[in-house]
Every structure is written in structure tokens, then in C-alpha cells.
Amino acid sequence: MERIYWISVPLSLLFQVLIITALVRGAYKRYPFLLLLLVSEFLSTIVNLAAIMDFHHYTRDTMIFYWAGEGITFSALFLSQVHMLYQSIGEEKRTGRLSYLIVGAILFMGLATWQAYDPAFNRWMTQMARNFSFGSMFVNLTLWTLLIRRMERQRLLVTAGLGIQLAGDAIGHSLRQMSRSLITGGNVILVLTYLLRLYIIWRALCPSTVPAANTPQIGKDRVPGVDSEQLQRSESDHSSEDPEHLPAPQLRA
Numbered sequence: 263m264e265r266i267y268w269i270s271v272p273l274s275l276l277f278q279v280l281i282i283t284a285l286v287r288g289a290y291k292r293y294p295f296l297l298l299l300l301v302s303e304f305l306s307t308i309v310n311l312a313a314i315m316d317f318h319h320y321t322r323d324t325m326i327f328y329w330a331g332e333g334i335t336f337s338a339l340f341l342s343q344v345h346m347l348y349q350s351i352g353e354e355k356r357t358g359r360l361s362y363l364i365v366g367a368i369l370f371m372g373l374a375t376w377q378a379y380d381p382a383f384n385r386w387m388t389q390m391a392r393n394f395s396f397g398s399m400f401v402n403l404t405l406w407t408l409l410i411r412r413m414e415r416q417r418l419l420v421t422a423g424l425g426i427q428l429a430g431d432a433i434g435h436s437l438r439q440m441s442r443s444l445i446t447g448g449n450v451i452l453v454l455t456y457l458l459r460l461y462i463i464w465r466a467l468c469p470s471t472v473p474a475a476n477t478p479q480i481g482k483d484r485v486p487g488v489d490s491e492q493l494q495r496s497e498s499d500h501s502s503e504d505p506e507h508l509p510a511p512q513l514r515a
Contacts, residue, residue: 419466430455
């Protein structure tokens with residue numbers, strides 16, 4: 263298991279830095295809470311290196327810090343979802359729907375915390391993280407349903423990345439609770455889905471992922487180096503010819 267952490271930590275730091283860089287360059291205006299999420303994860307990863315380097319002496323203080331970082335991460339993730347929902351809902355319906363969502367989320371968090379309670383702190387936190395991940399998946403599904411109608415590729419990718427991690431968290435923490443023999447498998451799922459989420463969000467924020475349909479098209483009157491009258495005259499000369507025998511058009515500068 264230590265090998266997995268030693269491989270995943272450098273990859274996590276790399277993707278975190280790439281995403282933070284992309285957000286700072288301007289995307290943070292659209293995803294402010296996503297920037298908060300990545301910064302908190304970056305700082306948490308740096309500090310958790312000490313625990314990984316001394317993995318066999320995982321103290322209670324280290325455990326408390328780990329779950330505190332998880333709490334901040336879940337909060338920032340939920341705020342990111344709410345913010346994207348706010349941007350996707352029509353202005354006339356924003357206040358009412360978001361109020362219901364926030365009230366429902368608070369009630370769910372209280373119920374999830376009570377249902378997950380266990381005298382063992384680590385087990386309590388694990389079960390609570392599983393419940394929160396499961397509940398956040400419904401928020402993510404609502405967001406996905408709204409975005410799919412508008413075909414906003416970037417936000418769809420960001421939402422997909424968040425959804426994959428939430429599903430992985432729910433499955434991974436559930437496996438960890440089922441049996442001690444499944445703890446390693448649960449940890450692997452947690453790590454892999456987290457890395458996949460980072461990769462998807464990084465790709466979503468890359469300029470190269472902009473759909474080709476959104477690129478500006480060059481009209482006939484805007485072809486560089488070609489006079490519009492000359493182009494029209496050339497078209498009229500070939501209009502009566504058989505299309506199968508027309509030569510391929512060549513525009514020269």
C-alpha cells in the first residue's frame with residue numbers, strides 16, 4: 263500500500279499544481295470554489311507527506327488532521343457544486359431552488375452524521391465520509407441534468423470528474439467498513455478515482471479541449487490573400503461544370 267501512496271502523491275501534486283495554475287490564469291472567476299478546493303487539497307497533500315513517510319506510526323493527531331482536511335475538502339466540493347448550480351439555474355428560480363437545496367443538505371448532513379456515529383473516531387469519520395459522498399452524488403446528478411441540456415462541455419467535464427470521485431469515495435469507504443481484508447482494495451479505489459478526477463478537471467480547463475464547433479469560421483469574403491470578386495468570378499465559371507470533374511479548389515496567398 264505504501265508503494266501506491268508514493269506513486270499517487272507526486273501525481274496528485276503535479277495535477278493539483280496544473281489545475282491551480284489554469285484557475286489562477288483566469289478560470290477562477292468561473293470556478294472560485296474549485297480553486298479553494300484545489301488549494302486546500304494541495305496543502306493537505308504536502309502536510310500528509312509526513313504521515314506517509316512515517317506510515318507505520320500513524321498517530322491520533324495525524325488521523326485528526328487527516329479527517330479535518332477531508333472535512334474542508336467536502337465543504338469546498340459542495341460549495342463548488344452549489345455555485346455551478348447557481349450559475350446554471352435561471353435567475354427567476356435561483357433563490358427558491360437553492361434555498362431548498364441548502365436546507366435539504368443541512369438536514370441530510372445532520373442525519374448522515376447521526377447515522378454514522380461510532381465510539382471509534384476513525385470508524386465514525388469513515389462512515390460519515392461514505393454518507394456525505396453518497397448524498398453529494400445526488401447533487402452532482404442534478405447539476406449534470408441541468409448542464410447536459412445546455413451542452414456546456416467544460417462544466418460537464420468538471421461535474422463528471424467530481425461525480426467519479428464521489429462514487430469512488432462511497433465505494434471505497436464502504437469496502438473499508440465491510441472487512442479488514444478489503445481495506446487495501448478500498449484505499450486503492452479512493453486513490454485511483456481521486457487521480458482520475460484531477461486528470462478530468464485538468465483536461466476540462468485546458469484550452470485544447472474547446473470543441474472545434476466553437477472555433478470561428480472563415481467566410482469566403484475573409485479568406486486572406488484572395489479578392490472576393492475574383493473568388494465569386496471563379497465560382498460562377500465552374501457553376502455549369504459537372505461537379506464530379508471539378509478540380510479541388512486551391513486558395514493561394
